[in-house]
Amino acid sequence: MSYQALYRVWRPQNFIDVVGQEHVTKTLQNALLQQKISHAYLFSGPRGTGKTSAAKILAKTINCEHAPVSEPCNECAACLGITNGTIPDVLEFDAASNSRVEEMRDVLDKVKFAPTAVNYKVYIIDEVHMLSISAFNALLKTLEEPPKHVIFILATTEPHKIPLTIISRCQRFDFRRITAGSIVNRMKLIVEETGVDCDERALQMIARAAEGGMRDALSLLDQAISYSQDRVTVEDALTVTGSVSQGFLNKLAHAFQEGDVASGLETLDELLFHGKDPARFIEDLILFYRDMLLYKTAPNLEESLERVMLDDEFRQMAETLPTGQIYQLIDMLNKTQQEMRWTNHPRIFLEVAVVKLCQMEVKQADHSEPGHIAQLVSRIEQLENELQHLKANGIAATAQDEAPKPQRAAQKSAKKVFQPAVGKINEVLKLATKNDLNLIKANWGEMRAGLLKSQAALLNDAEPIAASADAFIIKFKHEMICQMAMNRTDFLEAVIAALYKLTSKRYVILGVPEDQWPPIRESFLNSQHGGEGEISGPAKEEEPHITEAKKLFGEEFVEIVD
Structure with a gap:
């Protein structure tokens, strides 16, 4: 075959030709110039972003006769041989078709031999995530302590499938999607x-x-x-x-906007007649409205548009279509896309979606629209004028008589706020110690496992924060849950009984919401030491690792964060 595909003819031969991966190429070039070459590299990223190309360029640059250099010369015997694949010291190993441990051992048996044609042996293992567990184990020891003349370059599109023991022994470079x-x-x-x-x-x-x-x-x-x-x-x-032209998308969007069901179905029939894939079509339509939303809210981000070209027809449609309606269209199209994945007749779902979109009722206008804001301002002015008229006619007195009612309602609602037992909490804090709290925390999970599901659910977002010998405090994330838990005697008795089985201690339980805990703690600290921020008594016991840190670094350099 005399003809070669474009991606083979124009495969990058220098780091400067690797498009969109400057964060990788610059790091590798600096390491090459400074001769700080690692024994193993891991190149991960989406397909077609230059991982294998960068690996071959790195192999050429390391073995170039003019090294150390930042780019291969592509003229010396080493560079030309690696490009043509005639140098056996640079081996490209396909893990997808050679995933068994036998193939890996066959390769690793030759690692100990010195290179014959160039300075470094380079093993490029492509799609390394396809190796079996046994093959990874065979590679592990060699990767940890390879000979000085060997460099491994691993390439993969799925790094999460590679064992962490392999990743930790490599310098990892993540290749990005190219813009x-x-x-x-x-x-x-x-x-x-x-x-x-x-x-x-x-x-x-x-x-x-x-x-x-x-x-x-x-x-x-x-x-x-x-x-x-x-x-x-x-x-x-x-x-x-296989994409849909913007003209068709504009025509469909006009049909949705004007409620023209016949025009929308005719356009859909024409698209499917030309062989367009229904799944690809609905994806294009979602991206069309996504780009319209971005253009409407952030018109300067033209680079972020994925599907549309900014022609006059699209701009005019974006200006006239409310933001709220775009949200509705995207939401309905997304639901249709989900339904189409599980059917053998996607055309039916498409036709139903087109009818729904043409007959869709627009919800209440977006409050951010300028016209809606002007209507609100006008309505406020009208209400102010009516209020002035009522006051002038002496009707304001009635409103004043009725004013205390909302206050009483507010007082009633205020009574519903949970009030923690601050006095009892302060007594617990005075006698609190780290050992008592650690005892509660050590048995917390086992205690929850012994409760009923309805009781354990109350402790999902709760944790013990202080404990003495016979009582402890639970901090709840939500005030309503705290109030519910503290008012349920069956819950409190179940927790006390479960902890008694584990610790042989019968505790008193106190609850406090998360937003009320900081002022209670700060008030207690201020009352104990005039605001110095330390708790006296047994709770002041210093942990051994803090004492050791002060000895090593000096007390003035140690900061204790609760």
Whole structure:
């Protein structure tokens, strides 16, 4: 075969050609110049972002005859041999097809031998997460203490499947998804070098369909060039990527806005007739309204738009469509997308969704709309005028007579606020010790396991915060839960009985809401030491590790944070 795919012809041969991964390439280049090369690297990230390419470039740069350098010369025998794959010291190992421990041992048996053609043996293990547990165990010891002449470079798209013992022995570099702008710039360079006539909007469409992968983008570009005649147009890009043209999306959006069911169904039939995938179509429609929402709320973030081109028709539609209606459209489309995943007839769900969207009633207008704010201001002015008129006619006295009623209602509601037993809490704090609290905490989980589910649920967001020999304080996150727990005698008795079985002590339980605990604690500290912030008595006992820290570093350098 004389023809090669674009992504193979234009595979990066220097670090500067690795697009969108400057945080990785700069770190590697600095390490190469300073000769601080690690024995193992882990490159992780989405597909088509340059992991294997960067690994090969790193292998060339390490073994370049002009080393130490930040870029391979690509002219010496070592660089050319590694590029062509003729140097046996640089081995690219595919873990996806060689996942068994036997293949891994066969490779590791040759690690101890010195390189024959270059300075370093480099093992590039691609898709390393596919190795079996036995293969990982075989790799582990060698990876921990390899010979000085060996470097391992592991590449993976799923780092969470790699054992932590392997990851901890590598320098990890996370490759990011490449932005659409960077992909477009790279494709422009390739198109100019190859002499292909291509519409810039088609390149943008391909870049967004690639979802951050340069290899996917170049494969789609290669396919679009083959599909097109003399020039790669937007329609060619849409056909290759399976996306829906913005004209169709605009037409559907108009049908939704005007409630035209016939026009919406006709547009949908035309799209499906042209072979568009229903799942891809509804995804495009969700992204269309997502971009409209972003453009409406943050028009300067044009780079964040994933699907649309900012033409006049789209801008006009975004200005007239309320934000609240966009929320409704996205919500209904998202529900339809979820339903389509579990059906054999996605077209039916699409047609039903189109009818619903055309007949959708717009909810109450968004309060952030300028017109709504003007209506509110006008209504407030009208009410103020009516109030002045009522006061002038002497009706204000009646309103004053009725004024105490809301106060009484407020007083009634205030009585419902939970009031912790501050006096008893202070008595517990005076006798509190760390050992008593640690005893409660040590048995806390086992105590909860012995309660009924309804009783244990009250302690989901609760924890003991102070304890003496015969009582302890529980802090509840929510005041309502605290009040409910402290008013239930069956709950208190169950907790006391469960702790008695574990500690042989019968405790008194006191509860306090989380928002009321800081002022109670601060008041107690102030009453004990005039605001010095220390608790006297047994609670002041200093823990051994704090005493040891003061001895090692000096008391003035140790800060104790509760």
